[in-house]
Amino acid sequence: MAGTGKSTISRTIARELAGKKRLAASFFFTRGKKDVSHSRMFFTTIAAQLAISLPVLRTSISDAIDNNAHIFQKGPREQWNQLILNPLRGAPTQSIQLVVVIDALDECDSMQDIQLILQLLEEAKDLDTIRIKIFLTSRPEIPIFDGFRQLSGEAYEDFILHNIPLDTVNADISTFFLQKLSPLKAKHGLGTPWPDELIIEQLAERAAGLFIYAATTLRFIQDGIDGPEEPLALVLSATKSSLSATEHLDGIYTTLLQHSVLGKRGYQECAGRFRQVVGSIVVMFNTMPARNLAQLLRIPFKMVSSTLDSLRSVLNVPDNESQPVLLFHLSFRDFLQDSERCSDSRFQISEKERHASLFRKCMSHISQLQENICDLWGPGVLITEVPSDTIQKSLPPHVQYACRYWLDHWRLGNPEEEDIKTIRQFLEQHFLHWLEGLSLIGEVSNGAQMIMALEEILSVSCNAY
Secondary structure, three states, X not given: OEOOOHHHHHHXXXXXXXXXXOEEEEEEOOOOOHHHOOOOOHHHHHHHHHHHHOHHHHHHHHHHHXXXXXXXXXXXXXXXXXXXXXXXXXXXXXXOOEEEEEXXXXXXXXXXXXXXXXXXXXXXHHOOOOOEEEEEOEOOOHHHHHHHHOOOHHHOOOOOHHHOOHHHHHHHHHHHHHHHHHHHHHHHOOOOOOOOHHHHHHHHHHHOOOHHHHHXXXXXXXXXXXXXXXXXXXXXXXXXXXXXXXXHHHHXXXXXXXXXXXXXXXXXXXXXXXXXXXXXXXXXXXXXXXXXXXXXXXXXXXXXXXXXXXXXXXEEOOOOOOOOOEEOOHHHHHHHHOOOOOOOHHHOXXXXXXXXXXXXXXXXXXXXXXXXXXXXXXXXXXXXXXXXXXHHHHOOXXXXXXXXXXXXXXXXXXXXXXXXXXXXXXXXXXXXXXXXHHHHOOOHHHHHHHHHHHHHHHHHHHHHO
């Protein structure tokens, strides 16, 4: 297992293995991204990649799909057995040892699925004909530790990044800062030497072994409007070198927000806009481009874009507007949601409040759904016959998101009696329109689960309200 910095390491290893033709398959969990934030596509993705990297498996994997047409709707255990384990057991002996890379298992949204994945992967150690090793990274969270404790001792070997001597890590971080900051000297006409050894030493000390601190600090310094000197001075004055690694990281996040969001004005509405825009990104179940986010929140795109532009040190804001906005690192989300770590209350994100707000925004969109929303030419039209651009035009990304996740936001929010009334009214007027929308975007199976959950929720609410 690995801690902070796991994604960079696993991606580097995956590239090296691919170059040596030893990469069997890879899967990179990412919280907040639709297809890779859960386990539903994990084993099917691994199976598809195995069929490419190991041609001897193609026939058996293909036969498994032909013999079980609904395998893609089955649970993890059956997918593992039918699509991966059985084909591997029946394959002829291979001389080369292959590796499966699994990154950020902790970002899978189900703790039960995480532990089940670990249990199933352990069975790969008993393969005779094909030698498979699994390189897995994760933050050291309790459910992950519990999952490994349930495995046999010979099944795995762990390595914790935080156990690397701090001097070794700081030396690497010093090199990182020196190489990345030096080009700014010529660009901004700074004196020589810049950065000097003392600056590099102070920055490395404050990083305290965390590369995410180094990367965030570097982006903040590089983004200085009037050059790197002012943001560098802010970084060095933000915290003392004697603080812990987490305290240093919290310090740079606080400094960055106060400088970038509030600037010298300190307008309260800037902080409110931050909580609305960034708070939504933090708790949403899927990422989306900034323009679609503005549509979902029903606020001007200019307001969203100006907020995001000031936060490029912690947010990946693509120049291509069709690409989604992402957090650079989950530690920023954790910081914002922890009132003890985020000492400036103007930036604290209340998870329940944001979920409740997003539920109401979602309801405002799906309550406008109408019958035959895509103006189809007749009954009985197959979804495969409907052009994708027609679906995108009638059900743009923010409406698709609302159709899929409104109930999840309600369950995790702060439900009020008025919200129950809104749900009942919606179901009375737009239930069939919603099902039609789910069908068009390929989410009928999730819709069935939502309906079962709704039945239970609404029956309980009759007694509660």
